Amino acid sequence: MIPHAPYGDRLAAVYDQMYPHIEIDTEATIALLTELCPAPARVLEFGIGTGRIALPLAARGYEVYGIDGSPAMLTKLKEKDPDGRVSAEIGDFTTQGTGREFDLIVVVLNTFFSAVTKERQLSCLKLVREQLAPRGRFVVEVFEPTPFHSLERPSLTVRHLGCNAIMLDTISVDRSMQLMVGVHTILDGGVPETTQHVMRYAFPNELDLLAEACGLRLEQRWGDFSKQAFTAASQRHVSVYV
Numbered sequence: 001m002i003p004h005a006p007y008g009d010r011l012a013a014v015y016d017q018m019y020p021h022i023e024i025d026t027e028a029t030i031a032l033l034t035e036l037c038p039a040p041a042r043v044l045e046f047g048i049g050t051g052r053i054a055l056p057l058a059a060r061g062y063e064v065y066g067i068d069g070s071p072a073m074l075t076k077l078k079e080k081d082p083d084g085r086v087s088a089e090i091g092d093f094t095t096q097g098t099g100r101e102f103d104l105i106v107v108v109l110n111t112f113f114s115a116v117t118k119e120r121q122l123s124c125l126k127l128v129r130e131q132l133a134p135r136g137r138f139v140v141e142v143f144e145p146t147p148f149h150s151l152e153r154p155s156l157t158v159r160h161l162g163c164n165a166i167m168l169d170t171i172s173v174d175r176s177m178q179l180m181v182g183v184h185t186i187l188d189g190g191v192p193e194t195t196q197h198v199m200r201y202a203f204p205n206e207l208d209l210l211a212e213a214c215g216l217r218l219e220q221r222w223g224d225f226s227k228q229a230f231t232a233a234s235q236r237h238v239s240v241y242v
């Protein structure tokens with residue numbers, strides 16, 4: 001089974017409520033991606049999910065292809081894309097390629113860290129190299145791990161999902177393995193449902209080294225999609241490799 005499938009399968013029903021506009025700026029994401037790789041162009045998204053990024057890109061004239069391990073996420077995507085402007089397949093982006101080349105490959109919202117070992121991350125980056133067209137770009141967006149790496153006890157946050165539903169998120173880390181375990185619990189009046197989500201985080205320098213080992217070079221790093229500088233205070237980064 002694709003290691004990450006349960007995350008998508010169990011959260012697909014609420015996924016689009018988990019990330020309201022205030023938390024992630026999808027418009028800024030699309031603006032930067034279109035600047036880095038103007039249309040028309042071929043785009044591959046790893047962990048395409050419900051199409052938050054893929055659908056606006058397809059609407060702007062890109063040929064968009066996606067891979068996701070979760071059938072439920074792809075069902076949601078299909079519901080939002082009845083005309084089939086986006087092509088997507090079930091698969092594991094850390095082990096299988098598409099056999100095609102793309103001008104832009106993207107993996108956003110920490111999805112790269114769902115490859116839970118260094119070996120899987122390397123395998124994913126090798127597949128990026130193989131599928132990246134000459135002069136193509138690879139864009140990764142992940143969190144900066146320092147605040148999590150220094151967690152002494154599990155953290156708890158609450159998300160608002162709707163007027164009758166909240167989600168409790170607990171995060172704990174195993175520093176020795178660079179593993180973060182997130183547990184999402186939905187409270188909506190029914191039986192509480194819990195979904196575990198494991199990520200292997202890498203610090204930016206390690207990410208660059210892993211990418212270099214696979215023939216990719218860091219071209220640019222920002223603190224977010226609106227091109228804020230990446231500084232010691234940045235909580236996330238958007239890194240572009242060529």
Ligand SMILES: C[S@@+](CC[C@H](N)C(=O)[O-])C[C@H]1O[C@@H](n2cnc3c(N)ncnc32)[C@H](O)[C@@H]1O
Binds near residue numbers: 052
């Ligand atoms: C955080 S969601 C991001 C979805 C979408 N890219 C977005 O920005 O809204 C992560 C998605 O990646 C998928 N995923 C995680 N690891 C994967 C893997 N190794 N292979 C394929 N899909 C994976 C999950 O099923 C989920 O749909």
